[in-house]
Structure formats: structure tokens, C-alpha cells
Amino acid sequence: MDLPQKFSDLSLEKNNGHSKKRDDYLDWREYFMATAFLAAKRSKDPSFQVGACVVNKDNKIVGVGYNGMPIGCSDDEFPWGKNTPSPLDSKYLYVCHAEMNAILNKNSADVKDCTIYVGLFPCNECAKIIIQSGIKEVVYLSDKNAHKSMYIASKKMFDAVGIKYWQFIPRHEKIEINFTGIDWDCMSPSK
Ligand SMILES: O=c1ccn([C@H]2C[C@H](O)[C@@H](COP(=O)(O)O)O2)c(=O)[nH]1
């Protein structure tokens, strides 16, 4: 049976892929890890930028943070150096870690039973904050400091309290954000 013109147009659209959902969307884990990486772009630390994203059981983001100076401590005045003769002149005594900021930035009553996505496996100080906050799962990308005592201590604590931690292996090396893409006409053959 011949379809009326209206229906044939719909079917044509379907064939062009416009009634079928996209299949190159980010899955939840990619989305949360990418959010952590995007937050890291806000960091002023010249040597290493870390981001963290706290997510609840309903896949809702409840906190995001990155490594930076405490509120009110100017990131133009406080130091960003590492190997200074006096520890007072390097960043380590001042900088707030990404995990701590993400947890303190929470927009929910608490972060109990949440998952934290973080670019770098958490140090021992962040591990303590994660445990005390009630977070139950840590998803990290880099474990580059695994051999250092601070990070071994984190794992000892997570193991002791039953916090699950696992390494996120990305499907894509890069995720691109193109601000001009919003103006593209998806029907345009020139795309
Ligand atoms: O759990 C962590 C560990 C480190 N950070 C931050 C703290 C610093 O700003 C950098 C590390 O700097 P290095 O020059 O590589 O020592 O990362 C964090 O946010 N969370």
C-alpha cells in the first residue's frame, strides 16, 4: 500500500537518522569523569591540575571541585612553587585538594553513599575526608603516585572501611567541546 506523502517524508527522515537516538553520547561514567576533568581546567596550579565530581545514587552531581587556594587566599599572592627552601614558600601548606573542595561544595545535605570521580587517586588526607563524608566509591583515572606512602595509606584506609575504588579506563583519549558546533545545521550537507 502506498503511504500518503506525509508518512513517506517521516520515513525519509528516519532513514536520514533523525528519528533514532544518537549512539555517540557520553555514558554516565564518561560524563562524570569528564566533569572532573573540566573542573580541573579551573585550577591555577602550574604543575598539576586535579578535578573531582561527587555523584549520588540517582546519577545527580552533588559537588564539583578542583585544587586551588582557600577562599580569600589570593592565588596571585600565595605561592605555587614546589621545591622551595622554606615550606612556607611552596604551595603544599596552602592548596586545597580537589576532593576536599568537591565535598565541601556539595549542594545536598550530605554526600553519604555517593561516588567520587577524580583525575588522580586521592592522597591520604583526601582519603580521610572521603571516609568521614560517607562516600562509598572512588573512581580515579591516574594512579601515578601509587608507590608513595601517602597513597598506599589511602588504599589501606579504603580497604579497612570497605570503600570500593577502581580505575576508569576511558574509551576515548579526548572528548572535544566545540562551542561553534551549536550553530551547525544538522541537516546541512556541509557539516
Ligand atoms: O589527592 C590529591 C593530591 C594532590 N592534589 C593536588 C595538590 C597539588 O595542587 C597538586 C599536586 O601537585 P604536584 O606538583 O604534582 O606535587 O595536586 C589534589 O588535588 N588531590
Ligand SMILES: [Zn+2]
Ligand atoms: Zn589530597
